[in-house]
Amino acid sequence: xxxxxxxxxxxxxxxxxxxxxxxxxxxxxxxxxxxxxxxxxxxxxxxxxxxxxxxxxxxxxxxxxxxxxxxxxxxxxxxxxxxxxxxxxxxxxxxxxxxxxxxxxxxxxxxxxxxxxxxxxxxxxxxxxxxxxxxxxxxxxxxxxxxxxxxxxxxxxxxxxxxxxxxxxxxxxxxxxxxxxxxxxxxxxxxxxxxxxxxxxxxxxxxxxxxxxxxxxxxxxxxxxxxxxxxxxxxxxxxxxxxxxxxxxxxxxxxxxxxxxxxxxxxxxxxxxxxxxxxxxxxxxxxxxxxxxxxxxxxxxxxxxxxxxxxxxxxxxxxxxxxxxxxxxxxxxxxxxxxxxxxxxxxxxxxxxxxxxxxxxxxxxxxxxxxxxxxxxxxxxxxxxxxxxxxxxxxxxxxxxxxxxxxxxxxxxxxxxxxxxxxxxxxxxxxxxxxxxxxxxxxxxx
Ligand code: F0G
Numbered sequence: 001x002x003x004x005x006x007x008x009x010x011x012x013x014x015x016x017x018x019x020x021x022x023x024x025x026x027x028x029x030x031x032x033x034x035x036x037x038x039x040x041x042x043x044x045x046x047x048x049x050x051x052x053x054x055x056x057x058x059x060x061x062x063x064x065x066x067x068x069x070x071x072x073x074x075x076x077x078x079x080x081x082x083x084x085x086x087x088x089x090x091x092x093x094x095x096x097x098x099x100x101x102x103x104x105x106x107x108x109x110x111x112x113x114x115x116x117x118x119x120x121x122x123x124x125x126x127x128x129x130x131x132x133x134x135x136x137x138x139x140x141x142x143x144x145x146x147x148x149x150x151x152x153x154x155x156x157x158x159x160x161x162x163x164x165x166x167x168x169x170x171x172x173x174x175x176x177x178x179x180x181x182x183x184x185x186x187x188x189x190x191x192x193x194x195x196x197x198x199x200x201x202x203x204x205x206x207x208x209x210x211x212x213x214x215x216x217x218x219x220x221x222x223x224x225x226x227x228x229x230x231x232x233x234x235x236x237x238x239x240x241x242x243x244x245x246x247x248x249x250x251x252x253x254x255x256x257x258x259x260x261x262x263x264x265x266x267x268x269x270x271x272x273x274x275x276x277x278x279x280x281x282x283x284x285x286x287x288x289x290x291x292x293x294x295x296x297x298x299x300x301x302x303x304x305x306x307x308x309x310x311x312x313x314x315x316x317x318x319x320x321x322x323x324x325x326x327x328x329x330x331x332x333x334x335x336x337x338x339x340x341x342x343x344x345x346x347x348x349x350x351x352x353x354x355x356x357x358x359x360x361x362x363x364x365x366x367x368x369x370x371x372x373x374x375x376x377x378x379x380x381x382x383x384x385x386x387x388x389x390x391x392x393x394x395x396x397x398x399x400x401x402x403x404x405x406x407x408x409x410x411x412x413x414x415x416x417x418x419x420x421x422x423x424x425x426x427x428x429x430x431x432x433x434x435x436x437x438x439x440x441x442x443x444x445x446x
Contacts, residue, residue, distance in 0.1 A: 001044060001045075005033055005034070006030045006031070006032070006033060006364075007033060007364070008031060008033065008364055010361060010362070012031075013031070013360060013361050013364060014361055016031050017357060017360055017361060021430070021431075021441075021442035021443055021444070022353070022357055022427055022442075022443035022444070022445075023440070023441055023442065023443060024037065024356055024357070024360060024366050024367070024368065024369075025037070025438070025439050025440070027360075027366065031364075032360075032364060032365075032366045033363065033364030033365060034363075034364065034365045034366070034401065034405055034408065034409060035365075035366050035397070036333075036365060036366060036367050036368075036393075036394040036395050036396065036397075036409070037366045037367065037368050037395065038368065038395050038397075039246060039332045039333065039395040039396055039397050039398060040243065040245040040246055040395075041087075041245035041250070041251045041252055042245075042251075042397035042398075042400065043249055043251075043397050043398030043399050043400055044397075044398070044399040044400050045249065045250065045251070045290060045294070046249070046293070046294075046297060046399075048293050048297070049249065049250070049290040049293045049294055049297075050290075052065075052286070052289040052290045052292070052293045053286045053289065053290050054286075055286075055289065056284060056285035056286025056287070056288065056289040056290075057285045057289075058284060058285040058286070059285065060277060060279075060280070061277060061278075061279055062279060063279055063280065063285045063288065064285075065285040065286065065288040065289040065292070066082075066084070066279040066280065066285070066288050068288070068289060068292045069082065069084070069255075069288045069289070069291055069292040070082045071292075072292040072295055072296065073255065073257050073292075073295065076227065076230055076231070076295055076296075076299060077204075077230065077231070077234045077240065077257050078231050078234050078235055079234065079237075079239060079240065079257035079258055079259055080257075080258070080259055080261075081257065081258045081259070081260075081261060081264035082255055082256070082257050083255060083256040083257075083258075083264070083267055083268060083271045083275075083278065083281055084253070084254070084255045084275075084279070084280060084281030084282070084283050084288060085253075085254040085255055085256065085271065085275050085281045085282060085283075086252065086253070086254060086275060086281065086282030086283060087243055087244075087245060087252060087253065087254040088114070088203075088205055088241060088242060088243025088244075088245065088254045089114040089115075089117075089118065089243070089254075090254055090274065090275055090281075090282065091241035091242060091243070091254045091255060091256045092114060092115055092118045092203075092241050093118055093270075093274060094256060094267050094270045094271045094274055094275065095201070095239075095241055095256050095267055096118045096119065096122060097267075097270040097274075098263065098266045098267045098270060099165040099166060099263075100118075100119055100122045100124050100165055101122065101124065101165070102122060102123040102124065103123065103124065103163065104119075104122075104124035104125070104163055104164065104165050105124065105125045105126075105127050105155065105159050105163055105164055106119050106124060106125070106126050106127070106164070106165065106166065106167070106168055107126075107127045107128075107129050107147075107151075107152055107155045107156075107164065107167050107168070108126065108127070108128070108129065108147070108167060108168035108169060108170060108203075109128070109129065109130040109145050109146065109147050109168075109169060109170055109173045109176070109181065110128050110130045110134070110145075110170065110173050110174075110175035110176045111126040111128070111168060111170065111175070111203075112170060112174050112175060112203065112205070113175070113374055113376075113436065113438075114436070115168065115170070115203060117435060117436050120379055120435075121435070127155050129147050129148050129151040129152045129155065130144075130145070130146070130147065130148065130173065130176055131144065131146045131147070131148045132148065134146075134173070134176040134177070134179060135176070135388035135389055137177075137324065137325070137326045137327065137335075137337040137340070137389060137391075138324070138327060139327075140327055140328055141328075142180075142182070142213075142217040142218075142328070143179070143180050143181060143182040143185060143213075143217070143218075144173070144176055144177065144179035144180075144328075145170070145171065145172055145173030145176060145179040145180050145181040145210075146181055146182060146185040147167075147169065147181070147185060147189050149185075149188055149189070149192060152167065152189065152192060153192060156192070156193075156196040156198065160196070161196055161197045161198050164196075164198050165199070166198060166199040166200060166201045166238070167189060167193055167198055167199075167200050167201070168201050168202070168203055169181055169186060169189060169200065169201070169202050169203070169237070170202075170203040170205070171202060171203070171204060171205075171206060171207050171210035171233070172206045172209050172210045172213070172330065172331045172332070174205065174206070174332075175370065176326075176389075177326035177330045177333075177335040177389075177391070178206070178209070178330025178331040178332045178333050178335070179326075179328075179330050179331075180209070180210045180213035180214065180217070180331065181210060182214060182217075182218050183214055183218055183220075183221065183229070183232060183233060184218065186233060186236045186237075187236055189236070190236040190237075199238040199239075200236060200237050200238055201237055201238060201239050201240060201241065202233075202234065202237045202239075202240040202241075203240070203241055203242075204234075204240040204241070204242045204247070205242060205243040205245075205246045205247065206246050206247050206331055206332055207230060207233065207234075207240075207242075207247055208226060208230065208247040208298040208299050208304060209247060209304065209307075209308065209331035209332060210233070210331070211226045211229040211230045211233060211299070211304075212226060212301070212304040212305070212308055212331070213308075213331065214229050214233070215229055215301070225301065226299045226300065226301050226304060227299050230299055238258070238259055238260065239256065239257055239258035239259060239260070239263070240256070240257050240258075241254070241255075241256055242254055242255050242256070242257070244291050244294070244295075246332065246398075247295075247298045248291045248294045248295055248298065249291075249294030249295075249297055249298050249398060249399075250287065250290050250291045250294050252283070252287060253283050253287050253288075253291050255281070256271075307396075307398060307399070308331055310396060310401075310403070310406065311329060311330070311331070311332070311333065311334065311396050312329050313403065313406055314334055314394075314396070314406040314409060314410060315327075315329035315334050316329070317406070317407070317410035318334065318336070318410055318413060318414075321410065321413070321414045321417060322417070323336065323341065323413055323414065323417050324336065324337040324340035324341055325337060326389070326391065332395055332396065333393045333394055333395040333396060334393070334394045334396075335370065335389075335391040335392070335393050335394075336352075336355065336367075336391060336392040336393075336394070336413070337389065337390070337391060338351040338352035338354070338355045338371065338390045338391060338392050339351055339389075339390045341355055341392075341417065341420060342354060342355055342420055342423055342426075343420075344420075344421065344423065344424045344425075345423060345424065345425060345426040346426070347372065347386055347390065348384075349425055349426025349427060349428065349446050350369065350371065350372055350373055350390075350426050350427050350443075351371070351390050351426060352369040352370065352371035352372075352373075352390045352391055352392045353369040353371065353373055353426065353427060353443070354423065354426035354427060355392045355416070356368065356369050356392050357427070358416050358423065359392070359412060359413065359416060362412050362415055362416055363408065363409075363412035363415075365394070365408075365409055365412055367392045367393055367394045367395075368392070368393050368395065369391075369392060369393075369438065370389075370391040370392070370393045371387060371389070371390035371391060371392075372384055372385070372386055372387065372390060373429075373437065373438045373441055374387075374438045375387045376435070376436070376437055376438075377437075394409065425445070425446045426446055427443040427444065427445060427446055428443065428444060428446050429441060429442070429443060430442045430443060430444045
């Protein structure tokens with residue numbers, strides 16, 4: 001299947017983005033030439049997935065498509081119980097409704113924004129225990145998604161199992177640059193958590209990409225298949241939430257997979273209220289069927305190799321041009337270090353957002369700010385939170401763009417990089433919402 005993409009002029013784009021209060025989320029898709037806003041739900045489905053769509057079983061209860069998905073998830077992840085949900089944050093909502101209470105803390109490796117949102121919404125705290133190496137964008141480390149065991153143990157000692165419902169491992173770690181977590185680290189987190197009797201859950205949105213990096217970078221696993229690695233990875237967890245819009249290779253969908261039947265029953269009640277009956281969770285039967293097929297495809301080495309090499313190709317071009325990006329190159333996106341790219345724009349004027357707007361005006365490419373706007377205000381002090389890294393993320397949709405698109409993106413960024421000294425100021429907020437402000441924030445030129 002192919003889609004039209006839309007060209008425009010620089011003058012058009014300058015006008016459009018101003019009309020949209022300099023928020024890239026506000027742009028209609030036909031005003032975007034190459035859309036790198038997200039890799040979530042934006043990929044192309046395969047011939048086999050489309051044929052599954054034709055034979056989806058739309059029964060309200062006991063659908064064959066549900067049974068097929070359940071069996072696939074059981075085989076791929078090892079988890080026994082399945083609750084489908086309409087997307088990843090819905091899975092978070094259902095699981096956290098069962099487990100996260102006011103005053104709790106949830107340690108992990110740079111929780112994704114909706115995950116953190118769901119934790120903070122329940123008046124609990126997400127504590128980031130990612131290794132310090134992750135926050136130095138130029139430092140090469142094979143597993144920058146890893147959890148620092150000392151930081152984690154400090155949290156365990158301070159709060160104990162009464163206040164810690166679980167530890168969350170996000171694979172790959174989106175917020176720190178699509179960076180993987182090693183099996184060795186996962187195993188150590190499990191051992192430590194066993195000592196403190198704290199469950200371990202995964203946010204598995206990009207679990208297959210994580211397994212690819214394990215195969216490539218963790219010697220003990222170089223001869224294992226992706227499916228073998230995935231099974232071992234999840235064997236150290238009590239369950240997972242999943243946004244199937246990433247490594248499920250579908251346009252919508254998610255799930256919770258668990259080992260504990262009691263927890264499954266509690267989550268099931270929340271699932272029925274929020275999502276739908278146990279065997280569809282807000283999805284059509286055909287969506288469940290396409291997801292089952294997607295999970296089979298995303299856990300094949302050849303698919304992962306072509307996907308991740310495409311991102312590596314773009315990243316290497318940018319490195320060649322001297323553009324500062326998060327290294328090593330991650331699994332689903334390129335993360336440009338905006339503070340280094342635009343040294344004259346102060347942190348208070350949002351350098352990553354400023355770079356995102358420049359790239360849109362330059363070439364019609366839409367990325368997304370992973371920086372101060374996204375980090376939101378501290379819920380208590382209401383002060384801006386300045387994250388360690390201020391990044392512009394260029395997320396690459398799966399099975400969608402070609403190498404020539406990558407070349408175009410690289411040259412567009414180089415053009416801006418060559419005139420970076422002329423960019424001296426950024427933007428200020430003219431309106432923002434209470435929570436998850438980045439989606440709707442209004443900005444004006446400083
Ligand atoms: N967890 C991770 C690691 C994610 O990256 C996302 C979504 C979610 C959970 C939530 O899943 O969107 O299906 O509700 N990430 C998208 C992104 C939106 O652009 O990175 P969802």
